[in-house]
Each structure stands twice: as C-alpha cells, then as structure tokens.
Amino acid sequence: MPYVNATDDVKLYYEEVGEGTPIVFVHEFGGDLRSWEPQMRYFSRRYRCVAFAARGYAPSDVPEDIDHYSQAIAARDIRDVLDGLKIDRAHIVGLSMGGFATLHFGLDNPERARSLVVAGAGYGAEKEFEDYFRSVSLEVANQFEAQGSQRFAQTYALAASRIAFQVKDPRGWNEFATMLGEHSARGSAMTMRGVQARRPSIYDLDTRLKAMTVPTLVVVGDEDDHCLQPGIYLKRTVPASGLVVMPKTGHTLNLEEPALFNQHVGEFLAMVEQGRWLPRDPRAVPAQIMKTT
Template sequence: MHVTTKDGIRLHVEEAGEGTPILFVHEFGGNHMSWEPQMRFFARRHRCITYAARGYAPSDIPSDMEQYSQALAADDAVAVLDGLGIGKAHIVGLSMGGFATVHFGLRTPERALSLTVAGAGYGCEKEFEEYFRGVSREVADNFERQGAKEFSKIYALGASRVQFQNKDPRGWKEFADRLATHSDLGAAMTMRGVQARRPSFWDLEEGLKSMNVPTLIMVGDEDDHCLQPGIFLKKTIPASGLCVFPKTGHTLNLEEPAAFNAQLAEFIAQVEAGRWLPRDPRAIPGQIMRTN
C-alpha cells in the first residue's frame, strides 16, 4: 500500500501482525526490506510497519533536492502513522533511520511510545563534521556518475560493513545486491539533501536533554564513528540506555539479528510495563565512590 505525505510524496508501506505498533525506519544503504528479520520476529505479537523512504523505489523519487531533508525524513515517519490511523508507536531506526528516529522524538514526542536509535552518528563528531559533509557529496556524485549497480561494490565494503561480510557472507551479499538496485537519483538526492545537511547530535543537546521518551541506543563496537555519538546520546537523553554489540559493525539488525531482536524485545517489554525510567538521580556521573 501507499501513504501520501503532506508535500504529496507517495511512500510504499508494508505491515504484518497485530498488537502494539512498531515502525521500522531503514538506513541509507538499505530499504524497507532490510527489516525482514525484525518484521518476521516481532509480527508474532506486534503490528509491524516498514516503509521505503522518499528516494527509494517503489516510493516516489523526487528530483528536487529541496524535497529531501532531515526534518522531512522525520515527518515522513509521522505521515506513515497518520496514513495507517496509528496514534502512537514504538519507533525503531538504523543509521539514517536512527537520525530520523531522534528527530521524530524531538519534533513529535507525543506520537512515540519509545525510540530505538541504532547505528546512528556519522557526521556528528565535530572534528569530522566538515569531512563527513564533503564525503557525503562525493558519495552522491559517485552514485550519479557510476550508478548504484557499480558504486554499490565500493560502498558495501566500507570500514563498518566488512564485519557483516566476515560473519555472514550470504546475508552481506543480500545487502549488497539490494544496494545495487537503489535509484541513482534517489541515492544522490538523499545524500545531498539529508545526510550532508543534517545537524550534529551535539547541536541538539538542549532539546535532547528535555526529550523524555524512553530511548534505547544500540551501536557496534567497530562502528567507530557511531560510538562516541551513542555515548553522547546516553549521557544526554534522560530515559535512555546504551547497548554495545561486540565485534560488530554498522548493519546491526542484519549482522546480529538474534541479539538485536532480543535486546529490542526486552526494551519494549520494559517500556510497556512502565519500568524503563529516567536515570536515578543518585547515580551522579561525576562520583567514583561515595565517601559520606
């Protein structure tokens, strides 16, 4: 099925199962099918929804870069819920989808039962911010010049992707083959309009401090440029927890599906039981040992 955003973009949506809704928001290198291990697992007891972001077939692929932005990416997730008549849902995002999930919580916290932010952080570290913006534009140029079919062979072997290839060659090949089918235009516009222009988490600090939505942050310990942003989110968002997967790269939900599903299921269970709470004020970050 499709839903239509406020600016007229048709988004392809798929769903399965019944129960409390979970909305899955995909990464740049994936698409709606990247969530298949989670759709199959969580549909046993939840209404699971996933969608193709704008710029990803079979959703619309606008040719105007101004129709791509971080704010629009977050609002598209709300549009999916609106189109399905869902008031509130657990929002789960990976990488680009993780950024959309953070902004969902900042812009429309009343629509989120919880937030799961996985593998998010590229471009956030201030010392790498300008480098990231430049390399994002270079990646966009490569998708246009070479096309996804050719450039995917390079992109799929990034420093935080090879862990997936080493552990699960068949799963990684599915990921790489899917990346090769991306729209050249959509990939380029998404890189320029969303990735290269999104704000750092550090620029959002005040808003994050007052965002009281229960939040789970997940990151692989070999996903180097997401580690420090993940720790920053943990220190800043009041009701947040951080899970670090050992010997793991960027594509968390596919690289370690059993661990990802188990951690997410436990988080959602605690949220729904009302037991995922803000940090105890007695847990003072600056205190090493109590002496009086």
C-alpha cells in the same frame, strides 16, 4: 501496492504485518524496507509491524527536487506514515539514517512516540569530522550518479563499518550489497545531498535532547567507530536512555546480528510497555566515583 501520502504529496510505500501495539521501522541509507525482514518476521508475532521505503527509494516516489529531501522532512515522513495508517502512537525503530530520523521524530513529536530505538546513529555527528563527512557525502552522491547503483554498490558496501558483516556473514553481506545495487541512483544521490550532507550534528541538539523524556534505546556496534562516541553521548544526555554495545559488530546491526538485536529490542519494548524503562535515578550522580558520607 499500499502507499501513504506525505505532507508534500510524495507517495511512501509501506508494508505491514501482525497485530497489537505498532512498531514502525525506519531504514538506513544503504538499506531499504527489505532490510527489516528479520525484525518484521520476529516482532510481528506480538506487534503490528510497519516498514516503509523512504522517499528516494522505490517503490516510494523519487522526487527530483532537492528541496523534497532534508532531515526535518525525513522525521515528518514518519509522522505522515502514522497519520496515513491512523496510528496514534508507536514504537519507532531506526538504523543509521533511519536512526537520525527516529531521534528527530522523538524531538519533534514526543507525544506520538511510545519509545525510540536509535541504532547506528553517529555519522557526521562528531564535530572534528563534520566537514569531511559533508564533503564525502557529496562525493558519494556524485559516484551513485556517475557509476549507477549496481556498480557503485560494490564500493559503498565495502566501507570500513561494513567489513565485520562481510567477514562474519558473507551471504548476508552479499544480499545487502545486491539490494543496495537495486536502489535508484538518482534517489540515493538526492538523499545523500539533501539529508545526509545537511543534517545537524546530534551534539548541536544538546538542549533539546536533555529535555526529551521518550524512552530511548541506543544501539551501536563496537567496530562502528564513528557511532561509538555519539552513542555514549546520547546515553549521557537523553534522560530515559540505555546503551547497548554489540561486540565484534559493525554498522549493519540488525542484519549482522539479528537474534541479538531482536533480543535487546524485545526486552526494551517489554520494559517500556510495563512502565519500567525509567529515567536515571538522580541519586546516581555521574561525577561520583565512591560514596564516603
């Protein structure tokens, strides 16, 4: 099985397919590298596609020490995957937890990122819900350990932001829930405690985000309530960013609406490759409503 070694010697399992400019896919907390299958099949027609299992997600290592889990480490793991595969620069596509890691990778390693797709990134970012998010993250960790993944997955997969997926595509949602139930309960708990519950709000990154020039596409579903405002904030803050809001769509964007997601990401990547994904023109002043002189 193919692995790369992270900086702290944690083994990260990966899969790759296709040839051309590299894309690295970074999965969400509730998913794993299998969650990117619709994208791996589509984009590998013209790109070299890599998906890896985050630490804590078998067949990657599942460290027992919480010090091996953090937002900074999650971003560093992306860099380590690039290094291990001898990839100089890549497009990075992340969802939710993976979207946060993608954003931090762009902040920490802008020279290694051709572009960033930050999808469904917002949970815990809203300042008014910060304390609640941290406490509920710890409770989720406890329930994974107390009930086991297979049982608790049936509860976790019915979170408000997943309902649109279940209503729209029951078979797809059931597959998602089944895969979630196969995760390491210990790995899920440690990821919740070490990464989710301790990561900084994106609003606390304001100065760094304003200075980041990496081309960025922000994607949110309009029924993913706690990602909408953070998504708008990222659009207004990151200079070379664009925002896609997908209608009647929840958190599991790439699986819930794979064709639409692929279309938007494909157009974005093409514009980046052609040098046409530009920062906002300074003449387009956000405060201006109409021009009179």
